[in-house]
Structure formats: C-alpha cells, structure tokens
Amino acid sequence: MSRPPANLLLGGALVALAALAALVSLVWTPxxxxxxxxxxxxxxxxxxxxxxxDQLGRDLVSQLMVGAANSLAVALAAVALGGGLGTALGLAAxxxxxxxxxxxxxxxxxxxxxxxxxxxxxxxxxxxxSLANAALxxxxxxxxxFARVARGAANxxxxxxxxxxxxxxxxxxxxxxxxHIVPNVAAAVIVQATIEFAVAILAEAxxxxxxxxxxxxxxxxxxxxxxxxxxxxxxxxxxxxxGLAIVVTVLGFGLMGDGLRDLADPRLVRER
Amino acid sequence: MLQATSxxxxxxxxxxxxxxxxxxxxxERVGVVGESGSGKSMLGLALxxxxxxxARLSGRLTLDGRDMTRARERDWRAxxxxxxxxxxxxxxxxxxxxxxxxxxxxxxxxxxxxxTRAEAGxxxxxxxxxxxxxxxxxxxxxxxxxxxxxxxxxxxxxxxLACDPAILVADEPTTALDAEVAARIVDLLVRLSRDRGMxxxxxxxxxxxxxxxxxxxxxxxxxxxxxxxxxxxxxxDPRHPYTRGLIAARPRPAPRAPGAPRPRxxxxxxxxxxxxxxxxxxxFAGRCPVERPECAARRPAPRPTPHGLAACHLxxxxxx
Numbered sequence: 001m002s003r004p005p006a007n008l009l010l011g012g013a014l015v016a017l018a019a020l021a022a023l024v025s026l027v028w029t030p031x032x033x034x035x036x037x038x039x040x041x042x043x044x045x046x047x048x049x050x051x052x053x054d055q056l057g058r059d060l061v062s063q064l065m066v067g068a069a070n071s072l073a074v075a076l077a078a079v080a081l082g083g084g085l086g087t088a089l090g091l092a093a094x095x096x097x098x099x100x101x102x103x104x105x106x107x108x109x110x111x112x113x114x115x116x117x118x119x120x121x122x123x124x125x126x127x128x129x130s131l132a133n134a135a136l137x138x139x140x141x142x143x144x145x146f147a148r149v150a151r152g153a154a155n156x157x158x159x160x161x162x163x164x165x166x167x168x169x170x171x172x173x174x175x176x177x178x179x180h181i182v183p184n185v186a187a188a189v190i191v192q193a194t195i196e197f198a199v200a201i202l203a204e205a206x207x208x209x210x211x212x213x214x215x216x217x218x219x220x221x222x223x224x225x226x227x228x229x230x231x232x233x234x235x236x237x238x239x240x241x242x243g244l245a246i247v248v249t250v251l252g253f254g255l256m257g258d259g260l261r262d263l264a265d266p267r268l269v270r271e272r
Numbered sequence: 273m274l275q276a277t278s279x280x281x282x283x284x285x286x287x288x289x290x291x292x293x294x295x296x297x298x299x300e301r302v303g304v305v306g307e308s309g310s311g312k313s314m315l316g317l318a319l320x321x322x323x324x325x326x327a328r329l330s331g332r333l334t335l336d337g338r339d340m341t342r343a344r345e346r347d348w349r350a351x352x353x354x355x356x357x358x359x360x361x362x363x364x365x366x367x368x369x370x371x372x373x374x375x376x377x378x379x380x381x382x383x384x385x386x387x388t389r390a391e392a393g394x395x396x397x398x399x400x401x402x403x404x405x406x407x408x409x410x411x412x413x414x415x416x417x418x419x420x421x422x423x424x425x426x427x428x429x430x431x432x433l434a435c436d437p438a439i440l441v442a443d444e445p446t447t448a449l450d451a452e453v454a455a456r457i458v459d460l461l462v463r464l465s466r467d468r469g470m471x472x473x474x475x476x477x478x479x480x481x482x483x484x485x486x487x488x489x490x491x492x493x494x495x496x497x498x499x500x501x502x503x504x505x506x507x508x509d510p511r512h513p514y515t516r517g518l519i520a521a522r523p524r525p526a527p528r529a530p531g532a533p534r535p536r537x538x539x540x541x542x543x544x545x546x547x548x549x550x551x552x553x554x555x556f557a558g559r560c561p562v563e564r565p566e567c568a569a570r571r572p573a574p575r576p577t578p579h580g581l582a583a584c585h586l587x588x589x590x591x592x
Contacts, residue, residue, distance in 0.1 A: 169384075
C-alpha cells in the first residue's frame with residue numbers, strides 16, 4: 001500500500017477541479033453570473049468570455065462556476081444530512097436488534113421500493129421548488145441507503161469478540177456503538193458517501209432540469225441544461241458545457257469512491 | 273454464589289444446552305470440557321447473560337441468590353464486570369484493533385467505577401502488573417497488534433479483572449496460544465483465582481490445561497452434562513464412554529524407536545451432529561462405541577459414580 005490507487009488520484013483530481021471552481025466562485029467570477037448583455041448574446045469563446053455567452057449574453061464560465069457551487073452545496077448538504085440520519089438509524093437498528101431492527105429495515109425497504117428520483121420530485125413538488133428543498137428531498141432518499149450500509153457493517157462488527165469482551169465488561173450498547181462500532185463502520189460509510197455524492201449531483205441536476213431545484217436567476221448545471229435544450233440546434237455548446245461539468249464531477253466522485261473502497265478493503269482490488 | 277439448575281438454552285436450530293446443573297462457590301475452579309459444538313461456549317455466554325437474542329432460556333440461573341433466568345440486559349449489565357467477567361478464545365479478536373490497550377482496560381474503571389482518568393490509569397497499571405505484563409506503562413499506550421498473543425491474553429485478563437469480579441468465565445483462553453504460553457496463562461489464572469478468592473469457570477477442550485487449572489470437571493456433550501466430578505479422579509477413571517473417548521483422543525508423545533511407525537491418535541468417530549439432528553435420548557447415541565438400542569430414544573439420568581455423576585444407561589444397570 002505504498003501508493004494510493006490510480007482511480008482515487010484521478011477521481012480526486014476531477015472532484016478537486018469542481019470544488020476549486022465552486023470555491024473561487026464565492027469570491028470571484030469573470031462576470032456577475034446573472035449580468036445580462038443582450039447585445040453580446042451567443043458570443044463565441046474569446047479572451048473576454050472564455051466559453052462565450054448564452055442567449056441572454058450571460059457569461060458561461062461564471063454560470064458554470066456558480067452552478068458548481070450550487071450543485072456541490074446541495075450534494076454536500078444532502079449527503080451529510082441523509083448520511084448522518086441514515087447511519088444513525090442503521091447503527092441504532094443494529095444495536096437494538098430484534099423487532100426494532102426488523103421494523104427499521106422494512107421501512108428502508110419501503111424507501112427502496114419507491115423510484116428514488118420520482119420520490120425526490122414528489123417531495124420537491126410538495127415542499128415547493130428551491131435548492132434547499134431539493135437538498136432535503138435528496139437527503140431523504142439517501143436515508144435508507146445509509147441505514148442499510150451502516151446496519152450491515154455494524155452487524156458484522158457486533159459479533160466480533162472485542163464487542164463481546166466489551167459487553168462482558170459491562171458496557172452499554174450505546175457505549176459499545178460509539179467506541180467499537182462507529183470506528184469500524186466508518187470506512188464503509190465514507191465509501192458509500194462518496195458514491196452517493198455522485199448520485200446526489202445527478203439528482204440535483206435532474207431536479208433543477210425539471211425546475212424543482214435552483215430558481216432563476218441562480219444557475220445550476222441542471223437548470224443550464226434545461227435552458228439550453230430549446231437552443232440545442234442553434235447553439236449546442238450551451239448544453240454541452242454544463243453536461244460535461246456534470247459528467248466530470250460524477251465520474252470524479254465515482255472513481256474516488258472506488259479508490260477509497262479499494263483502500264479500505266485491499267481484497268476487493270480487481271485483477272488488472 | 274452461582275447456581276444453574278436444569279438450565280436449557282434453545283436456539284432456533286435446536287437445543288444448545290439441555291438441563292445443565294452447575295454450582296459455583298466463591299474461589300472454586302470448575303473446568304468445562306467437550307468438543308466443538310458441545311455447548312461449552314453457549315454455557316459460558318449463558319452465565320454472562322449474553323446468549324444470542326434468538327435464544328430462549330429455561331430452567332433457573334441464579335447469581336448471588338437473584339434469579340437471572342429472565343433478567344433483562346439492563347440487569348445483567350449491572351452484574352457484568354463487577355460480579356462476573358469473561359475472557360475469550362481469540363486474544364487478537366477480543367481487542368479492538370483501533371484502540372489503545374490501555375484505553376480499553378481503563379474503560380470499565382472509569383464508566384463502572386467512576387474513577388478519574390488518573391485513578392483509572394494507576395489502577396490499569398496495577399492490573400497490568402498483576403497479570404505479569406512486562407513494562408506495563410508502555411503496554412498501556414500500545415495497540416493490540418503491537419502485543420504478542422500471550423500479552424494480549426494477559427491484557428484481556430486485566431480487562432476482565434478491572435472491577436474485581438467474583439467469578440471469571442474463561443472461554444478457551446489458551447486455545448489460540450502455543451503450549452508454553454498457554455501453560456503460563458493457566459498458571460496465571462489459578463494464581464489470580466487463589467489470590468483474589470475468585471471463582472473460575474475454565475472452558476476448554478484441552479484436558480491437560482483443565483487438569484492444571486481446575487478442581488472440578490464438567491464434561492459436556494451435545495448440550496448435556498454427561499459426566500462430572502473431581503477433576504483428577506474423572507480423568508484417571510472416566511465412567512462415561514464420551515469422557516473415555518475424549519481422554520483417549522489426547523495426544524501423548526511416547527518414546528518410540530527410530531523408524532518405528534507413529535502410533536495413530538485415537539479419535540471419536542464422526543463429529544457432533546448439528547443441533548437439529550441431535551438424538552432425543554442420549555446425545556452421544558450414534559457415535560458411542562458401547563451403544564444399546566434404547567440409547568437414542570431414552571435420555572439417561574445422572575447416576576452417582578465413585579467421584580461424581582455420569583449420565584449413561586450402562587451405569588443405570590450397574591454395568592462397568
């Protein structure tokens with residue numbers, strides 16, 4: 001284990017690129033992202049507008065950067081919230097065992113039985129369209145995923161002898177969970193979080209594309225795609241750039257998740 | 273102090289323990305032997321109130337006069353560590369690889385006894401000294417992988433002793449260790465039991481270790497107590513065919529001429545059947561060399577032997 005796996009490095013680099021764009025957008029963009037300049041619409045790439053402008057003359061680079069910030073923020077919030085709740089639920093179910101565990105897992109099955117994105121659309125529609133609600137909706141569909149991962153990993157730890165030894169030493173289930181279970185399921189949960197990040201980015205793009213996420217004038221990659229759709233035959237690049245941003249970021253998180261899993265469990269490294 | 277009366281543990285797969293009687297006086301050392309699958313470990317877990325959630329207990333188990341047969345996890349937790357503690361077979365697996373050994377040992381001291389960090393550290397140091405760990409101050413700061421197998425088992429014994437339990441259940445504490453280290457751990461357990469007046473339940477399939485560690489012997493097979501008695505007498509003069517088989521299966525290095533054929537190790541034919549397939553009568557039926565037709569159907573009652581009890585139909589009829 002002298003070198004991190006190549007997929008982790010490449011994935012990390014792609015994610016870092018998106019994260020960098022998002023961070024920089026907080027303090028600086030080439031142009032105000034919503035500044036209209038109708039006289040200058042559909043401008044080709046130039047020294048001034050690196051990737052050109054859209055149908056209202058807005059700078060594409062600036063929109064992509066702010067879009068990155070929105071997409072990553074939604075994904076981060078969704079995974080942190082959904083992952084935190086789901087992991088806690090899974091750990092609790094595993095610690096309680098018996099009918100409590102069964103009930104919790106059946107509820108998760110119910111969550112899985114729903115098409116995830118449809119569920120998110122329903123929730124976003126119910127709460128009203130906004131980035132925050134999109135994040136909530138995506139967090140919600142993440143809960144059963146993390147609950148199942150955490151509970152599965154935790155169940156494997158509960159039967160290990162050091163947990164038995166802890167019980168024999170009179171420790172409570174809560175104490176055992178915090179001291180022994182959490183550190184030993186952290187790897188599995190972190191790997192899942194990375195993968196779910198990719199899913200969340202896609203889900204946010206889809207929700208924004210459908211008008212249930214970012215609201216004008218706040219840009220997001222999904223909303224840029226939606227706006228570019230009608231102009232696909234006039235100016236295809238307007239759709240290609242945000243599409244590319246989504247693909248690269250999702251790919252980055254996917255590769256990173258694979259790489260982290262390889263690090264966490266070397267036995268899973270595929271033969272090359 | 274501890275009294276199990278006709279204690280049974282039923283798992284979904286079958287009956288893991290059937291009517292086990294066991295009593296333990298302060299300072300007493302009892303050995304529990306049997307093959308894998310004979311119910312030894314289930315007995316150890318039952319004494320700790322740590323049988324699997326799917327297990328159903330019947331009979332009666334009392335600790336300090338309190339009936340614990342239907343006790344809840346909360347009640348058990350109050351007794352674990354302080355009254356009854358346990359050590360396990362795999363000293364590597366019984367320590368969390370991600371935590372320092374000292375942290376693990378100090379935990380019950382701080383949580384159960386409410387000691388401060390400094391007090392618990394001093395106490396852990398004393399415990400490490402008592403169990404014979406060299407350089408105890410350094411050991412406290414190390415991670416499990418930095419200790420040898422014998423040192424890990426000593427650390428686990430220190431963990432089990434942390435709250436001065438009256439009873440220590442040792443579930444195959446020497447199985448994962450090499451013979452020399454195993455003998456020293458056995459001697460340590462005996463010394464601790466004597467010094468502290470602590471009762472010891474020593475679960476093992478190693479008859480030599482049990483003979484060295486204990487005073488009384490309980491032989492388990494298929495969840496039944498098949499024979500019990502004073503350890504030396506039972507091993508010298510076993511009355512149950514299963515006990516005889518176990519003793520015959522013990523490897524004994526004997527002098528032999530160079531080039532002479534190695535004597536074959538005696539073995540009990542077959543293996544313990546799965547719980548669901550255990551015969552209803554004598555559990556040993558099907559593998560017993562002196563089996564009678566009625567054995568598989570009718571359960572033999574314990575009969576007195578010169579040094580204890582044994583449950584075999586042959587004894588009921590006064591046969592040798």
